[in-house]
Amino acid sequence: MKRINYHKSILSATLIGAAICIGGCNDDFTETNQSKDSVVTADPTYLFAQAVLEFEPSSYMLWFANAPGFYYTLQTAVPSGSITDNVIEGSERQDIQSISVLNYVNALKYERSQMTEEKSAQYEGVAAAMDVLSVYLGIYDTDICGDIPFTEAANARYGGTLTPKYDRVKDLYDLWLTMLDNAIQTFTNSSNQIDLGTQDVIYNGDWSKWAKLANSMKLKIAARLIFQDYSHAESIVQEVVSASCGILDGEEDDFLFHKADANNSSNDYVFHWNNTTLWYSGTHASQPLINFMLENQDPRVRFIYEKNDWNSKVIDYFLANDRKSDIPSFILENVETETVDGVETFKAWKGLGEPWVRYYGLPVAYNAQAYASLYGEWFNYSTNTLAEGKTFRPYSRYQEEMLRGRNDFTLPTPPDGPVIEDTNDQPWYGMYMTTAEVNFYLAEFATYGVNGLQDASTYFNKAVKASVEEYDRLARLNKIPYYGTTYDYDSHEKAIDLQSGEIETMMSHEDYQLTGNKELDLEKIFIQQLLHFTFQPVDQFATGRRSGVPKFNSTIWPREDYSSNNMPAEYYPRRTSVTDPSPTDLMYDQIIQSYENQGFSTTMGKGILNSERIWQDEGAPQWGEGPKIP
Numbered sequence: 001m002k003r004i005n006y007h008k009s010i011l012s013a014t015l016i017g018a019a020i021c022i023g024g025c026n027d028d029f030t031e032t033n034q035s036k037d038s039v040v041t042a043d044p045t046y047l048f049a050q051a052v053l054e055f056e057p058s059s060y061m062l063w064f065a066n067a068p069g070f071y072y073t074l075q076t077a078v079p080s081g082s083i084t085d086n087v088i089e090g091s092e093r094q095d096i097q098s099i100s101v102l103n104y105v106n107a108l109k110y111e112r113s114q115m116t117e118e119k120s121a122q123y124e125g126v127a128a129a130m131d132v133l134s135v136y137l138g139i140y141d142t143d144i145c146g147d148i149p150f151t152e153a154a155n156a157r158y159g160g161t162l163t164p165k166y167d168r169v170k171d172l173y174d175l176w177l178t179m180l181d182n183a184i185q186t187f188t189n190s191s192n193q194i195d196l197g198t199q200d201v202i203y204n205g206d207w208s209k210w211a212k213l214a215n216s217m218k219l220k221i222a223a224r225l226i227f228q229d230y231s232h233a234e235s236i237v238q239e240v241v242s243a244s245c246g247i248l249d250g251e252e253d254d255f256l257f258h259k260a261d262a263n264n265s266s267n268d269y270v271f272h273w274n275n276t277t278l279w280y281s282g283t284h285a286s287q288p289l290i291n292f293m294l295e296n297q298d299p300r301v302r303f304i305y306e307k308n309d310w311n312s313k314v315i316d317y318f319l320a321n322d323r324k325s326d327i328p329s330f331i332l333e334n335v336e337t338e339t340v341d342g343v344e345t346f347k348a349w350k351g352l353g354e355p356w357v358r359y360y361g362l363p364v365a366y367n368a369q370a371y372a373s374l375y376g377e378w379f380n381y382s383t384n385t386l387a388e389g390k391t392f393r394p395y396s397r398y399q400e401e402m403l404r405g406r407n408d409f410t411l412p413t414p415p416d417g418p419v420i421e422d423t424n425d426q427p428w429y430g431m432y433m434t435t436a437e438v439n440f441y442l443a444e445f446a447t448y449g450v451n452g453l454q455d456a457s458t459y460f461n462k463a464v465k466a467s468v469e470e471y472d473r474l475a476r477l478n479k480i481p482y483y484g485t486t487y488d489y490d491s492h493e494k495a496i497d498l499q500s501g502e503i504e505t506m507m508s509h510e511d512y513q514l515t516g517n518k519e520l521d522l523e524k525i526f527i528q529q530l531l532h533f534t535f536q537p538v539d540q541f542a543t544g545r546r547s548g549v550p551k552f553n554s555t556i557w558p559r560e561d562y563s564s565n566n567m568p569a570e571y572y573p574r575r576t577s578v579t580d581p582s583p584t585d586l587m588y589d590q591i592i593q594s595y596e597n598q599g600f601s602t603t604m605g606k607g608i609l610n611s612e613r614i615w616q617d618e619g620a621p622q623w624g625e626g627p628k629i630p
Contacts, residue, residue, distance in 0.1 A: 044108050044123045048130060049199045051104035053259055053269050055133050057140045057432065058537065059095055063277035063403065066091040066144075066576060070541040073572045073623070075550060075559055076289055076530060077398075078362035080282035082369040082379060083562070090573035090609045093145045098137035102154040105130045110158045125193040125207050128183035129200070132214050135176045136432070139220055142169045143542045145576045146614035147594050151175070163586055166594035169615045170228070173221050177236065180214045187211035188245050202257050211245035212253050216433060219247075219441040226546065227619035230630040237445045238452050247438050254434040254470065258427050258477070271405035272428040278398040285396040288550075290361030292557045293531075294352065296509040299468055302496035303475040304534050306399050307358035307482060309392035309412035312346040312492040317414035319344045328377040328394045330360065346492070354494035355482065360395045366565045388415035401480040402535055404428060409481040411489060420487050429477040431535065434470050439463035440529045443514075447521050448630060457514045460525060464512060465503050467532045472498035511556050522627035523549055527557055545574055548621030548628070559624045569623040573609035578602055 058067070071077030072087035079086070108127055112120040141148045150172055152164030167175075187207040196205035203209040222236040240247060248254060260270045267274070278284075285305045293301040310331050318327050320343060327335075334357040338347040349357050362368075368375040378395060385391045392412060400407045405428035411420035443459035453459075475483050475496070486493040506512055512528075514521040526547040533540035544550075550559040552569075562568070580602050581591040595602070600612050613620075621628050 042107060042111060044111055044126055045194060045196055045199045047104045047108050047111070048126050048196065049201075051101045051130050051133060052201060054100040054104070055137070056100060057097060057137060059097060060273050060275070060277070061094050062537070063273075064275075064281065066094055067537040068278065068281045068283040069573070070537045071283060071286075074530065074540065074544040075364055076286055076534070076540065077278075077283045078286050078364055080284060080362070080379070082362070082367055082375070083364055083560075084367050085567065088567055088571045088573065088606065090604060091576050093576040093578050096141050096148055096153075098134055098141050098148065098150060099154055101130060101134040101137055102150070105134050106155045106158055106160075121190075122192055122194045124186045124190045125210070126196065128186040128214075129196075129210050131179050131183050132210065132217065135179055136217060138172060138176060139217075139224075140538050142172060142614070142616070143224075143538050145578060146598050146600075148172070149590070163590055166590055166597070168597065173225065173616075177218060177221060180218055183214045184211050184243065184245055187214065201259060202255065208245070209253055212248050213255055213433065215240055215243050215245050216248045216438045219438060220433075223441055223444070223546070224542070224616045226630055227628075228616060234445070234448075234450050237442070237450050241442070241452060248433065248435050249438075250435055251469075251473070255432040256429065256434055256470065256474065258429040261427050267406075270427050271425055272430070273404045274406050276400060276407070277403050279400050283398065285359070285361035285398070287361035287363045288557055288560075289531075290359055290396065292511070292527075294356060294359060296511050297352065297356070297502065297506050298512075298531075299498050299502050299506065300471045300531060301359050302355055302482075303402070303471040303480070304399060304531075305359055305396040306480075307355060307496075308360055308394055308396055310358070310394060311412060311490045312349075313417060313490050314392055314412055314414050316346045317416070319346065328381075330377065331394060349492060354492060355496050358396075362395050364560045366560075366562050366567070386415055390415055399475070399480050401426070401478050402474065405478065411481075411487050413489070418489070420489055422481065422487075424479075426479045429474055431470060431474050434466065436463045436467035436470055436532055437529075439466065440525060440532065443525050444522065444529075447514075447518055447525065456521060456525075460514050460521075460528070461507065463532075464507065464528055467528070468498065468503055468506070518629055519627065522547075522629070523551060523554065523556060526627060544623070545617055546620045548623065548625035550624070551626035552624040554626070561624065569625075570610055571606045572623050574617055574623075575609055575612070575614050577604050577609060 068077065068079065069087070069089070069091045072079060072083070105127070108123070108130060112123055112127070115123075138148065138150055147166040147168055149164040150167045152161055155164070156162045187210050190207075193207065198204065200206075203213075218236050218240050222233040222240075225233040225236070258270075262270065290301065290305070292298075308331075310327070315327060315331070315335060318324060319337065324332075324344070334349055334351045335346060336348045336350055337344050339345070351357055362378055363375055365371075365375065369379040372380060381394050382391055401409070405426040409422040413420065439459040440463040442453060443456045443463055446453040446456035446459055480496075482493075482496045484495055484497060486495055511524065514524060526543060526549040529543045529547075530540055530549065533543055550557050552559050552561055578595060578600055581588045585591070594600075598612075598614065601608060
């Protein structure tokens with residue numbers, strides 16, 4: 001993606017936006033629906049810039065509380081304490097993210113209403129782009145827990161209500177498709193539009209790219225309509241591929257950007273967050289998933305997860321200090337040693353070699369931590385603590401710097417080694433919707449047999465290749481550990497950058513090829529979607545929920561069955577939980593009505609969050625059942 005220069009007017013937008021928007025959360029809209037007397041005048045381009053700054057699909061609380069639960073349900077991750085009953089407890093619904101942009105959408109509507117018709121028309125593109133952002137967040141919100149306030153939300157200060165209704169998901173999908181179609185018309189046909197330039201840090205004011213994004217987003221809705229109105233989903237796909245504006249197609253089109261290089265109001269706009277996310281919750285790589293990626297030599301394993309702590313220098317230290325028995329056996333399997341002057345030393349890596357041999361996932365066996373004789377090397381790594389207090393993790397954690405730019409990295413070295421640190425703060429880049437996601441959807445619908453599409457393999461191959469390249473680009477932009485450097489410490493260390501020929505090698509494996517077997521091809525497509533959505537946990541959860549993948553007894557990536565441990569698939573949550581609102585909450589009646597409309601209870605029992613499904617999930621396969629062909 002092109003580099004975008006940061007513009008000082010975004011700083012101005014922060015101050016203006018602060019005067020306009022007081023944030024709302026937890027379904028309480030009393031603050032986000034202010035009196036119209038509180039309105040201040042704001043330049044529409046500043047409103048747009050502030051809307052982009054506030055655009056955030058995955059809030060920090062989602063990563064802190066919900067994302068781990070989503071991962072555990074899908075078995076894409078394992079808690080550091082191993083899989084136990086805690087994975088089926090579910091998480092409480094988090095903030096409604098679309099409010100953050102709707103505040104500015106409605107502020108812009110008000111500002112335009114005060115202009116002449118001719119001048120207002122110049123901001124049609126700006127308004128359309130803000131609509132696209134609000135729809136993106138709305139899809140995210142409804143994926144988590146169904147109906148949300150949208151059409152009446154964040155508008156009380158402009159004459160609307162303090163108690164906005166909860167819109168039904170079905171109605172919102174229809175509305176959003178109309179909004180996206182209208183946006184495409186505006187982007188492609190409107191003239192004499194205000195040039196956003198560098199106020200638009202996403203596409204630099206290029207309306208043709210906004211049109212591609214809007215058109216591509218229709219596929220997200222189509223995928224969610226499969227079990228409710230397949231014929232409608234099919235027609236949406238056909239509209240998308242035939243639209244003259246096109247779809248996201250390449251690096252320059254991808255919705256992948258960073259918000260700012262500097263900001264006087266909030267460094268979270270620049271670096272995302274300061275506190276740890278998945279590291280804090282003890283959420284780590286899943287062994288079956290890591291093994292699947294290694295067996296197929298998928299380079300994304302290096303961009304999604306971090307190397308473990310067992311480099312050759314650490315291994316040498318344990319060998320030299322007569323502690324070979326403390327080196328995990330699965331690590332020793334990939335180590336070739338030699339004897340020098342009577343001392344056993346590290347010679348070379350076996351197997352795939354560096355950097356591949358540094359990636360391991362935690363076993364998904366139930367309560368594995370309790371079985372030291374079988375799994376102690378994985379979960380009891382504190383036995384490898386040296387007198388100086390250092391510990392060495394044998395497994396891989398998630399790449400924290402793919403989530404936030406203020407993470408410090410310390411290279412693993414033995415007690416007698418140097419202290420090597422990377423403490424530089426790096427403006428954070430996020431990946432939202434890209435060429436890969438678009439083509440994964442098209443591969444899926446082509447497999448279903450939608451008319452007007454190319455062969456499913458054409459889309460699938462393009463999607464997988466694009467996903468690897470996008471993750472490589474994201475890793476480079478976020479300057480994650482070992483990208484472009486080995487820190488000049490361990491001569492056996494290798495950088496993790498994508499290498500020439502690696503994509504071709506990966507694609508030569510059978511698991512990365514479609515064969516025409518519909519059921520198996522769909523499983524492969526959904527596995528790749530799950531991998532691609534690793535750092536978009538709501539999308540990953542929604543994909544697993546509608547696909548039934550990973551699948552029990554799969555020959556590719558099998559889901560572990562915990563039925564014998566009183567954890568059958570029917571117990572796993574398919575949405576977040578909801579709580580009883582306070583009787584004094586102005587939104588009490590609307591919230592209770594929403595629960596009744598959707599058949600939601602506020603109890604948290606085994607199976608409740610599985611049987612009480614959101615609308616778009618009704619009829620979808622159970623966890624582990626595998627794909628249904630409509």
